[in-house]
Amino acid sequence: MFQQSWLKRRSWLMVILIIVGIISVGFTMHNQRFYHRPVAKIVKTVTVGKPRRTSDQFKNVDYQHDQRLTAVMLNSRYRGRHLILNNTYSDSQPMDQRFRVGNQVFLSQLHDHNGTLSANIAGYKRDVILVVLAWLVIFLLLVMMGKAGSWALTSVVVNALLFMFAVTLDLHNNGEHILAIFSILTVIFAFVSLLLVLGPNKKMLATFSATVIGTFAALGVSLLVFSWTHERGIYYESMQYVTQVPRPLFLAETLLGSLGAVMDESSDIIATLFELKQLEPEVTSRRLFMSGRNVGKSIMGPLINVLFLIFMADTFTSSLLYIKNGNSWGYTFAMNMSLGTVQSLVSGIGIVLAVPLVSAFGAFLLGRRTK
Structure with missing residues (x-):
């Protein structure tokens, strides 16, 4: 009897945690309007030109690539408008990133010049990954322990x-x-x-x-x-x-x-x-x-x-x-x-x-x- 009651409580706990996790991830994926910083979603990527070979005095070799990204604004007064972003990344990616379709990014220096938006990429929007990891830790702790x-x-x-x-x-x-x-x-x-x-x-x-x-x-x-x-x-x-x-x-x-x-x-x-x-x-x-x-x-x-x-x-x-x-x-x-x-x-x-x-x-x- 005790074993059945314990299993029932554990099952209800798992259901509640799964529902909370789905709601949390869904909210985080669509919470752009709560950010003061501009957020955009990349909808198209194009590689521009050929890779450029770089080296230093220690004969370390790397290659740089240029990207032209098409993004759509997800918040601010420019929500729904498209803009073109430029990005340069290297194969080693020590201080830069390669962006792909579907990535959400923060923007800086967002300006509107005669109806054309321009901005610089400030980095990934990573809150979805953090919420998923936090939920996974909480789920394992509460369900297993x-x-x-x-x-x-x-x-x-x-x-x-x-x-x-x-x-x-x-x-x-x-x-x-x-x-x-x-x-x-x-x-x-x-x-x-x-x-x-x-x-x-x-x-x-x-x-x-x-x-x-x-x-x-x-x-x-x-x-x-x-x-x-x-x-x-x-x-x-x-x-x-x-x-x-x-x-x-x-x-x-x-x-x-x-x-x-x-x-x-x-x-x-x-x-x-x-x-x-x-x-x-x-x-x-x-x-x-x-x-x-x-x-x-x-x-x-x-x-x-x-x-x-x-x-x-x-x-x-x-x-x-x-x-x-x-x-x-x-x-x-x-x-x-x-x-x-x-x-x-x-x-x-x-x-x-x-x-x-x-x-x-x-x-x-x-x-x-x-x-």
Whole structure:
């Protein structure tokens, strides 16, 4: 009876989510009138002339193409009118795009000269893709994970709002207290996420304590190493588009990155210890501690490698560009990969420190005391 009721609720949830998804995508495909920026839909494309071969001093070869696009306006007072747009793109498409029939684009510098519209393309209109991806994530979370998925989704939304508030506060203070702001945000992130996902219980308390202590301990160890080495080999100037003092900003990034890794590991260990406690209620604190250590030793290696690969993948394209333009491997690593490597090492320190911490907290809260 319970199984039938559960399946019925899950079926109704799937139907509702599918209907909401169809409505959301349909609205997003026809929401051009709500944009202040001009939006047009490409109805015809023509390639003009032959491809032009380009090269640089490093013998990198590329080909450029010219497009003449016919588009129809979808909003503004010119809605329904046609115009001709010119576009140039290259085969590599580093900073340009090739447009096709059916693409919706934003326009800039839209003018009407004696009844003829002219404008420049400002980029794709991508909200339909974003809505589809967001709906897919929500659908999978709610349908497959049920109540746990809904709480996880709620925690993501709340953390996103908190992050936006912290960034706004940092901009208001012009970066003067960025490390303090994001240190407080780290604690709030951990508390809110674990409270919503795990609930107010011993599991949440143990995970939260180990996560916060492990994260800030990793940052403390890294600051000691920075002090001893005088930060040689750390090139803060390689941080792109930074308008604030780069060092505190880098430390804030490292703190948030380490928080995610330590929280992931702590949650896994605590979940395993709670399962062990349910299977064997008389288990001792010592055995729980040793079990937590064994679990931590099993997962910390893959977790550190995952973090390292994420940091390296983030710099992969820029590193290829540096090497292809005649820079050495050493210079490429220093300017693109060194900061990511430092962040992965700091996160690795936090992961290692969290293993005994979370094992000890879990054993203290769950284990049976022996004389």
